[in-house]
Amino acid sequence: MSGKVNPPFYNMKPSHWKLIPYGKQWIDDDDVVSVVEVLRSDWLTTGPKVAEFERTFSNLVGTKEAVAVSSGTAALHAAMYAIDIGPGDEVIVPSMTFAATANCVVFQGGTPVFADVKEDTLLIDPEDVKRKITFRTKAIIAVDYTGQPCDYDKLISISKAHHIPLVADACHALGAYYKGKPVGSVADLTVFSFHPVKHITTGEGGMITTDNEEYARRMRIFRNHGITTDHRQREQMGSWFYEMVDLGYNYRITDFQCALGISQLKKLAKWIKRRQEIAALYDEAFKDFPGIKPLGLRDDVLPPKEYISLSGDPVTHIINFMYSLHAYHLYVVRVDEKVIGRTRDEVFKELRSRGIGVNVHYIPVHLHPFYRKKFGTDVGLCPIAEKAYRQIISLPIFPALQDEEVEYIIKTIIEVLK
Numbered sequence: 428m429s430g431k432v433n434p435p436f437y438n439m440k441p442s443h444w445k446l447i448p449y450g451k452q453w454i455d456d457d458d459v460v461s462v463v464e465v466l467r468s469d470w471l472t473t474g475p476k477v478a479e480f481e482r483t484f485s486n487l488v489g490t491k492e493a494v495a496v497s498s499g500t501a502a503l504h505a506a507m508y509a510i511d512i513g514p515g516d517e518v519i520v521p522s523m524t525f526a527a528t529a530n531c532v533v534f535q536g537g538t539p540v541f542a543d544v545k546e547d548t549l550l551i552d553p554e555d556v557k558r559k560i561t562f563r564t565k566a567i568i569a570v571d572y573t574g575q576p577c578d579y580d581k582l583i584s585i586s587k588a589h590h591i592p593l594v595a596d597a598c599h600a601l602g603a604y605y606k607g608k609p610v611g612s613v614a615d616l617t618v619f620s621f622h623p624v625k626h627i628t629t630g631e632g633g634m635i636t637t638d639n640e641e642y643a644r645r646m647r648i649f650r651n652h653g654i655t656t657d658h659r660q661r662e663q664m665g666s667w668f669y670e671m672v673d674l675g676y677n678y679r680i681t682d683f684q685c686a687l688g689i690s691q692l693k694k695l696a697k698w699i700k701r702r703q704e705i706a707a708l709y710d711e712a713f714k715d716f717p718g719i720k721p722l723g724l725r726d727d728v729l730p731p732k733e734y735i736s737l738s739g740d741p742v743t744h745i746i747n748f749m750y751s752l753h754a755y756h757l758y759v760v761r762v763d764e765k766v767i768g769r770t771r772d773e774v775f776k777e778l779r780s781r782g783i784g785v786n787v788h789y790i791p792v793h794l795h796p797f798y799r800k801k802f803g804t805d806v807g808l809c810p811i812a813e814k815a816y817r818q819i820i821s822l823p824i825f826p827a828l829q830d831e832e833v834e835y836i837i838k839t840i841i842e843v844l845k
């Protein structure tokens with residue numbers, strides 16, 4: 428971006444239209460400088476920037492530990508390893524999520540058990556989680572779908588009652604708050620992704636936050652082949668000796684990626700605010716529009732309009748007043764075929780042809796061929812997620828999205844749906 432703004436694409440000839448993506452990174456000159464500095468230093472991988480990124484991150488979300496890895500998927504896998512998921516174990520996951528949320532259970536030989544979501548928010552339904560618990564259930568993974576924190580109070584009480592850990596897949600929710608607490612410090616383990624469409628990026632990258640030092644120790648070994656010391660630690664000890672104590676992977680993140688992460692984190696609060704502003708514009712536009720409905724908010728989650736109108740430091744306000752804050756990774760609307768007389772797929776195609784890079788998040792995971800074949804999941808397992816899947820469209824939302832682009836998107840949607 429570097430402060431430069433592209434001319435609005437719709438002022439160009441239609442043949443020159445570039446699709447407005449649903450999400451996009453923002454890289455400033457100071458990001459570039461911090462990466463280049465590390466490229467010129469002695470450490471390309473596992474050096475001082477990894478530890479600095481981890482410290483900065485754990486301070487931000489208020490946990491004792493943060494462990495940086497090579498992707499959000501690696502972070503999910505490491506979390507499953509930390510809590511010792513293995514063959515015969517069941518882990519409850521929501522069906523309305525990215526496949527990696529369930530895949531990480533399978534990586535460890537476990538069985539994902541799909542829970543349905545709530546009709547209005549599409550967040551994991553704690554009542555369905557309760558119904559799906561068996562003597563084999565070893566953990567619950569909750570997803571803060573679109574960036575809205577899920578119903579942690581209820582999920583924590585279920586996890587406590589059954590003595591199983593609660594893992595949060597917060598890949599959508601960096602910067603979100605749950606009743607005054609930063610997402611990242613609410614569940615036993617919380618996983619983040621730094622893919623370019625997420626809140627901050629390291630190219631590829633991920634993080635797990637926890638207060639449990641034993642989990643953190645296990646994950647640091649896991650990301651490094653199951654080896655007890657890394658190259659840098661050995662060098663400091665002047666020793667060649669290392670031992671592989673368990674089967675691990677190479678899930679390390681590089682030092683220059685962590686430099687980018689540190690630089691990006693400084694802008695997180697500003698970017699969350701911009702996401703709130705865009706969400707408020709969409710909310711207002713579709714408030715009374717028949718046939719199109721933004722997802723609902725849980726009772727304690729502040730509507731974006733209220734968040735923006737708060738004076739002073741919004742985060743302090745959140746902490747003081749025990750509200751929850753939506754991080755708006757995605758802005759999802761449901762289109763009602765019966766009202767508008769057209770299917771979601773038709774609306775989708777029309778918007779794409781007009782330069783709007785809408786998307787669908789997600790195909791319910793239990794409907795993917797892999798899960799049908801390997802675990803025998805099928806239509807009817809999570810009816811609310813399945814019904815929502817036929818209606819949802821993700822609209823563009825990212826900090827660099829201009830007001831004129833948002834106006835164009837709103838105007839076009841209203842035109843198409845009329």
Ligand SMILES: *Cc1c(COP(=O)(O)O)cnc(C)c1O
Pocket residue numbers: 498499500501524525527528570596598599620621622631632633
């Ligand atoms: C992005 C994402 C992941 C995976 O993260 P990667 O960094 O792409 O591996 C996992 N779960 C959810 C919900 C995500 O959105």
